[in-house]
Amino acid sequence: MRREATGAYDVTVAGGETVRAFIPVPLPPSPDVDLREGLRRPFEAAVAALGRLDAVTELLPDAAFFVYGYVRKEAVLSSQIEGTQSSLSDLMLHEAGGASGVLLDDVVETSNYVAALYHGIRRLRDDDFPLSNRLMREVHAKLLASGRGATMMPGEFRRSQNWIGGSRPGNAAFVPPPPGHVEECMAALERFIHATDDDLPALIKAGLAHVQFETIHPFLDGNGRLGRLLITLMLCDAGLLREPLLYLSLYFKQQRDTYYRLLNEMRRTGDWEAWLRFFLEGVQHVAEAAVATARSASEIVAANRDRIAQEGRRAGSALRVHRALAERPVDRINGIAERTGLSAPTVAASLRLLEELGLVSEVTGRQRGKIFAYDSYLDVLREGTEEPPG
Structure with missing residues (x-):
């Protein structure tokens, strides 16, 4: 028309x-x-x-x-x-x-x-x-x-x-x-x-x-x-x-x-x-x-949760830290501790386990004030955002 x-x-x-x-x-x-x-x-x-x-x-x-x-x-x-x-x-x-x-x-x-x-x-x-x-x-x-x-x-x-x-x-x-x-x-x-x-x-x-x-x-x-x-x-x-x-x-x-x-x-x-x-x-x-x-992100979170659950006694705290990172995929140890109710040393130990499993990485390279990223989850969200505007 x-x-x-x-x-x-x-x-x-x-x-x-x-x-x-x-x-x-x-x-x-x-x-x-x-x-x-x-x-x-x-x-x-x-x-x-x-x-x-x-x-x-x-x-x-x-x-x-x-x-x-x-x-x-x-x-x-x-x-x-x-x-x-x-x-x-x-x-x-x-x-x-x-x-x-x-x-x-x-x-x-x-x-x-x-x-x-x-x-x-x-x-x-x-x-x-x-x-x-x-x-x-x-x-x-x-x-x-x-x-x-x-x-x-x-x-x-x-x-x-x-x-x-x-x-x-x-x-x-x-x-x-x-x-x-x-x-x-x-x-x-x-x-x-x-x-x-x-x-x-x-x-x-x-x-x-x-x-x-x-x-x-x-x-x-x-x-x-x-x-x-x-x-x-x-x-x-x-x-x-x-x-x-x-x-x-x-x-x-x-x-x-x-x-x-x-x-x-x-x-x-x-x-x-x-x-x-x-x-x-x-x-x-x-x-x-x-x-x-949304489905891909949910599947990744579920698969990672299952992988962590196989770690026996270490799994309990690590699952809580994993859930906190699914909620906020980049965060400090203290921030995760506040949101999970876990102590900072417990969070740090759980993050080391998640690093060993290849699920998270430390992104600052510092000894203090470390910040961790939930990489595989972020990869799903990043699609289309990493290219410079055309």
Whole structure:
């Protein structure tokens, strides 16, 4: 279906240059999105894959451990898209109090992403707070609480013109709405998110809202990360997922050219269906991959547990240490001792056994303040995160 352009251009001045800034019309699209023929099958496949992913949290014995690791995997991927070099190992080492081999700001930005996601989920789930512009500003404040973004108005909508691509406004690939239109555009997006009279499924609304948020680009920095977080928050808020386990960052990273092409074409022609087909295929692909990763992680934990159990009298404490590392795959001896209730010498002895079995390794090379990593478990989570952003 072809539509008229999905917004209007406003001639404005930015950085001393005259530019055409795009102001999107409010959602939902008009005429309505056609969920029949071209989108019916990808929509049904995506919903089914989401259902299987949601069931993982009930079926896996160590689902809470997996959520801990998978959230951090997404933080790494989403931050890599924005240019950071932090890896999953760097993030977990940082959280354990170690020094990683990359710039501290890169690791801090990735750690902020974890805090921002957990803040949003806690507000929705525990505080019964609505998914609103206020909540998005709160999440944004967490996202840019420290590191390079701390000077970019954390938690506040921008009051100056920004642009996407190019070295200056005049050669930008896209110029979002002028700052004077940001509040009204975001108010319209909030109304759309909460509307119940548009008959749009929550998954479709999440795909539409993501594009609208990216088009408005309401903050000076962090828009890409928050725009991807918005998808997860909407799906959790709608009850499609009990845990925040669906992340499209790796898919968007791998399909970057297609992603940006479809966004630009949609703004020009109103072809929401082409974008939604791409989005739904991504949801299906990512959900299925997450289920496979969850099962692999669970199988590795179970196999390692069985291996430790064969060690006779040494197995008791080692199993408790192993469980603590499945919960937090990189940690200090003292941290493991606190979480298991074991003494530090007992934890150290158990870690030596796990090292002998080839299950963990010490990652600092120091004699004091040693930090251990659960290697085989981390290997499952690392897939897709160790490549530099392309």
